[in-house]
Amino acid sequence: MDELPPSRNQRYIRQLLVHTGILEERHEDLERIPGWLEHELADEPAAHANLARPFLHWFLLRRARQRAAIRRHPASVDRDLRRRVSVALDFLAWTDERGLALADLAQEHIDDWIAGATSQRRYLIRYFLKWTTSRRLTRELTVPSIPRQEPQNLLDEDNRWPLLQRCLTDEALPTDVRAAGAITLLFGPSTERLCHLTPEHLKLGDKDTHLVLGRHPVLLPPRLAELLRRLVEQPQLRPQLSRVHAGPRWLFPGMVPGKPISTHGMTQKLNRHGIPVRTARNAALAGLAADLPSPILADVTGMHRHTALRWVAYARRDWAEYLAARAEDDAEKREKGIAGHDGASQFRRSAAEGTSKA
Structure with missing residues (x-):
């Protein structure tokens, strides 16, 4: 199967065989890369292929397997690995065009390669x-x-809170869209972390419900807690095949048996229902970073502490300036008798009202 051309159908059939115990489980995002490389090398010069294969197998894949073995939330790394190999092949073609051997490369050649970039992709040559x-x-x-x-x-x-209210109250939206959208708008987790949530990440109490995104659980508004309870309890709509080894039950199952929805699929699904994932996540993280110290932000959201430091630095600078500018602008409008309101105050007021009502 690995020798077949990569395709969605091939991946689906293989996972079906894994799910039913015919084939062994493996880190599919990594193990399908060698097959992809062989198809990519079909039209490449032999000298390039002889460099690309060991670069992938003994450098990229070796490191990726080591990280995958210890990561709590496995990342979909196949796209990143393909990009690094593709950039290497592009670079080898670039050196051939200039008659350069690898041993003759100097710093000025690398500078020329980077200077000719139209995007940040060429930096991956590192x-x-x-x-x-x-x-x-x-x-x-x-x-x-x-x-x-x-x-x-x-x-x-001004758009974030009404969208959050819609996720919490609009019964016309699918339950999984409402739950995923509300989590994104409130806490800003990565889409990868969101897709890999299971019922075990919910801590159900007599009065309160918590969600574990990082090291410490976060308290959920009652209405969101109820959404997630419904998501856990609702029957799986897709046919379920029996499997030899019991696996996790995903809050957001995908079309592939035994797998959660893909990050691309989740992003597309939320976007189709009017929930812009990237901007919603950025707004949630900026709002949290403006109020929380970086260690707490990292513990609550599960992000790396260095990433949390950057978000706090950004929020204390740009986000605070944005809110101050909005408040000043709305104050001027009120003085002039123009209808308007303070976006930051409205959000805090609505948040308090929405939580109590939920």
Whole structure:
């Protein structure tokens, strides 16, 4: 099966065989990469193929398997690995066009490669050059760090809270969309973490319900808690095949047997129902980072502590300035008799009302 051309049908059939115990479980995102590479190398020069194979097998895949073995929330790494190999193949074609051998590469050539980029994709050549340097195929070369970007788009607070209220109250929306949208708008978890939630992540008490996204559980508004209870209790709509080894029961199951919905599928589903995932997540994290110290933000959301530090630094600077500017603008409107309201105050007031009503 691995020798077949990569396709959705091939992946589905293989997982079906794994689910029913005919084939052994494996980290499919990683193990399907070698088959993809062989199809990519079909039209590549032999010299490029002889570099790409060990680069993938002995460098990229080896490290990825080590990380996958210890990660609590496995990431879909296949796209990242494919990009790094594709960039390496593009770079080898670029050196051929200029008549450059790997041993002759100098820092000025790497600078030219980066300078000719129309996106940040070419910075990924750092992984290939790290491997070639370790194999003494190239001299020590430096690839500059990818320029750090601040969050570009955040959902406006005046839109964020009504959208959250819609998730909590609109019975016309599917239950899974309402639950996933509300979690995203409130806590901003990564889509990967959201898709891998199971009933075990819910801590049900007599009065309160908590959700575990990071090291410590977070208290849920009663209405969201009820949504998640319904999600746990509702029957699976898709046919369920028996499996030899019991696996997790996902809150958001996917079309592939035994697997949660993919991150791409979740993003598309929420976007179709008017919930912009990226901007909603950015707004939730900015709001949390404005109120929480970075260690608590990391513990509650499950993000890395360095990422939490960057979010807090961003929120204390840009988000606070944004809210202050909005308040000043609305104050001017009120003075002039123009209808308006303070977005930040409205959000806090609505949050308190919505929680008590829920």
